[in-house]
Amino acid sequence: MTAQLIDGNALSKQLRTQAAERAAVLKARGITPGLAVILVGDNAASQVYVRNKVKACEDNGLYSLLEKHEATLTEAALLARVEALNNDPSIHGILVQLPLPAHIDAQKVIEAISPLKDVDGFHIASAGALVTGMPGFWPCTPYGCMKMLESIGYDLKGKHAVVIGRSNIVGKPMALMLLQKNATVTICHSGTPDLKAMTLQADVIVAAVGKRNVLTADMVKPGAVVLDVGMNRNDEGKLCGDVDFAGVKEVASFITPVPGGVGPMTITMLLVNTLEAAERA
Numbered sequence: 001m002t003a004q005l006i007d008g009n010a011l012s013k014q015l016r017t018q019a020a021e022r023a024a025v026l027k028a029r030g031i032t033p034g035l036a037v038i039l040v041g042d043n044a045a046s047q048v049y050v051r052n053k054v055k056a057c058e059d060n061g062l063y064s065l066l067e068k069h070e071a072t073l074t075e076a077a078l079l080a081r082v083e084a085l086n087n088d089p090s091i092h093g094i095l096v097q098l099p100l101p102a103h104i105d106a107q108k109v110i111e112a113i114s115p116l117k118d119v120d121g122f123h124i125a126s127a128g129a130l131v132t133g134m135p136g137f138w139p140c141t142p143y144g145c146m147k148m149l150e151s152i153g154y155d156l157k158g159k160h161a162v163v164i165g166r167s168n169i170v171g172k173p174m175a176l177m178l179l180q181k182n183a184t185v186t187i188c189h190s191g192t193p194d195l196k197a198m199t200l201q202a203d204v205i206v207a208a209v210g211k212r213n214v215l216t217a218d219m220v221k222p223g224a225v226v227l228d229v230g231m232n233r234n235d236e237g238k239l240c241g242d243v244d245f246a247g248v249k250e251v252a253s254f255i256t257p258v259p260g261g262v263g264p265m266t267i268t269m270l271l272v273n274t275l276e277a278a279e280r281a
């Protein structure tokens, strides 16, 4: 079997068109949806992510405010900026790009963001909303994965989903979203003794580890759907995921590529969350 590709670029394009339409409706009512992005320091990867987020806003009719601060910014000064943005009616979503410099407590900063503007979905209130099935903002990467499953018409009811990775931003919220759609969910991590025994039982596998070739063809049940969240570099320095794409695509029914898979969906869902925040406001 050669798997069908779930094309994150194509799906993003479609969803961003819808987002632009929602932004236009808000604008007609005199509300321009606004996202504030705060970058502290000069982490090269963060600069690229932030640039892409700002551009996505601009391309789709959202207002974006990019705040760049020196790495020496104090925690108190950053908290003050977050508070000011919480009170700024032109801003509907606030994103503090992680990682932050070591002298700043990232969790404290995230908790300072108003849950009404927590478009990254990292606030403890957003996490609680996801656990309890209440309305709130879903973290963008796993939310994007759910949209990818939706795009292929995949019904999770009665299916076994295996999530590899248990971070607060990807693995755990991913598992909760799959659970909410009635999948039976297994979460694997670095202490899982026999990963292959778990993944071989899976109808859906989400790999969110950050290591190349964590998932190889012999670990995948024929016909499984494989979503690859990982972002790594191969020996040639090219972007690659956690999945051995060449091998696994011969076994899976659907697979996401890297690049062009989950990556673009993350930014798309950030736009969706920001629109949601503006509509609620």
Ligand code: NAP
Binding pocket: 141, 164, 165, 166, 167, 168, 169, 170, 171, 188, 189, 190, 191, 192, 195, 208, 209, 210, 211, 214, 229, 230, 231, 232, 262, 263, 264, 266
């Ligand atoms: P993370 O916080 O480092 O978490 C990685 C998880 O993988 C941990 O739970 C860890 O287990 C688990 N793990 C490590 N080695 C393992 C192994 N051999 N077998 C099974 N599990 C293992 O990373 P993250 O923030 O979740 O990100 C994961 C990957 O996704 C990274 O490559 C990141 O760059 C990428 N990412 C992509 C996007 C996107 O937009 N495409 C967005 C976010 C993240 P323990 O908990 O036991 O340590």
